[in-house]
Amino acid sequence: MAHVSLRAGSGVVAALVFAAAFVGVEPSSAAAKPDRAQVKTAALVNRPAIKRIASTNDALSFDGWDRTVVKAIDARVLTLALNAAQCAIGSGAVGQPPTLTIIDYSKPSTEPRLWVLDLRTRQIVYEELVAHGQGSGGNLPDKFSNEPDSHQTSIDLFVTEGTYVGRNGYSLRLNGLERGFNDRAKERAIVMHGAPYVNDAIGKSLGRLGRSHGCPAVREPIARELIDHVKDGSLVFSYYPDTDWLATSTFLNACQQASRQAD
Numbered sequence: 001m002a003h004v005s006l007r008a009g010s011g012v013v014a015a016l017v018f019a020a021a022f023v024g025v026e027p028s029s030a031a032a033k034p035d036r037a038q039v040k041t042a043a044l045v046n047r048p049a050i051k052r053i054a055s056t057n058d059a060l061s062f063d064g065w066d067r068t069v070v071k072a073i074d075a076r077v078l079t080l081a082l083n084a085a086q087c088a089i090g091s092g093a094v095g096q097p098p099t100l101t102i103i104d105y106s107k108p109s110t111e112p113r114l115w116v117l118d119l120r121t122r123q124i125v126y127e128e129l130v131a132h133g134q135g136s137g138g139n140l141p142d143k144f145s146n147e148p149d150s151h152q153t154s155i156d157l158f159v160t161e162g163t164y165v166g167r168n169g170y171s172l173r174l175n176g177l178e179r180g181f182n183d184r185a186k187e188r189a190i191v192m193h194g195a196p197y198v199n200d201a202i203g204k205s206l207g208r209l210g211r212s213h214g215c216p217a218v219r220e221p222i223a224r225e226l227i228d229h230v231k232d233g234s235l236v237f238s239y240y241p242d243t244d245w246l247a248t249s250t251f252l253n254a255c256q257q258a259s260r261q262a263d
Contacts, residue, residue, distance in 0.1 A: 059119040060086045060100075069123060073115055077104050080252060081237040084157050087255035088235065093177055094159050099234040103130055103216060105153065106240055108139045110203040114218065116230055126226050131198050131209045131217040139208035144240055146176075146184050151213050154182035154190060157251050158236040163227060168193035168215070172227040174236060181245055182238070192216050192236075194223025 058064040062079050070078055081102045088094045100117045107113040109131060116126040132141045135151035145152035156178035163172050171193040176182030182190075195217035197210020210217075216238070218226060230236070246252060 077239050084251035087251045097235045099230050101236040103238045109209040131212050133214035134211040148188050155238045155240050156181040160234045170224045194220035
């Protein structure tokens with residue numbers, strides 16, 4: 001099936017807002033934070049599908065995507081991810097990324113919840129299982145942290161860096177861009193890597209995937225290929241409907257506020 005991997009194998013106005021600097025192993029357990037309440041984001045109206053778009057910038061708009069292509073991704077999550085990416089680029093925090101990876105941690109670990117979007121072709125090139133941290137919960141995570149030794153997953157926007165071979169094999173460094181939510185990712189050695197506990201058989205046996213120390217771990221057979229596709233300057237958006245984060249994330253709020261003030 002071409003390059004698509006399913007489980008079986010298969011604005012610039014905002015620059016002024018960003019005066020503060022961005023950025024910042026694997027962690028033993030710290031006290032878990034209280035469960036965070038899920039919040040409902042505003043419902044999106046139906047938007048017309050657009051089959052072909054010429055510019056990369058259009059791929060960062062909800063209207064730039066044919067909904068039949070991205071139907072597996074919740075429309076609210078897709079919109080937040082695209083807005084966050086637009087904000088990061090417009091502020092100068094990152095350059096133009098070739099791909100945007102979306103991880104929806106509101107879904108259980110036994111379901112595909114990682115998608116790699118090619119921003120040039122407007123296609124999903126990977127749809128995969130992904131593990132979360134031991135401290136974040138069982139099959140359905142509900143606790144997230146930026147703290148070392150929490151063994152919890154972090155949310156918000158990351159930019160990918162280079163690769164290396166470590167104790168988890170071929171791995172991809174992730175640089176967290178949101179102060180207070182994921183900017184300690186490098187300090188915590190939060191990376192993308194393959195893991196033997198990420199597969200359908202484990203999910204059926206345990207009722208959940210195995211868990212990492214906070215890293216987004218993927219299936220071993222696809223890990224190197226996926227990592228090579230998204231390394232060196234692509235974006236990764238990790239989502240969970242956390243009340244504090246939705247209300248305060250720079251990438252979800254600052255650009256919109258700046259645009260309203262400029263109007």
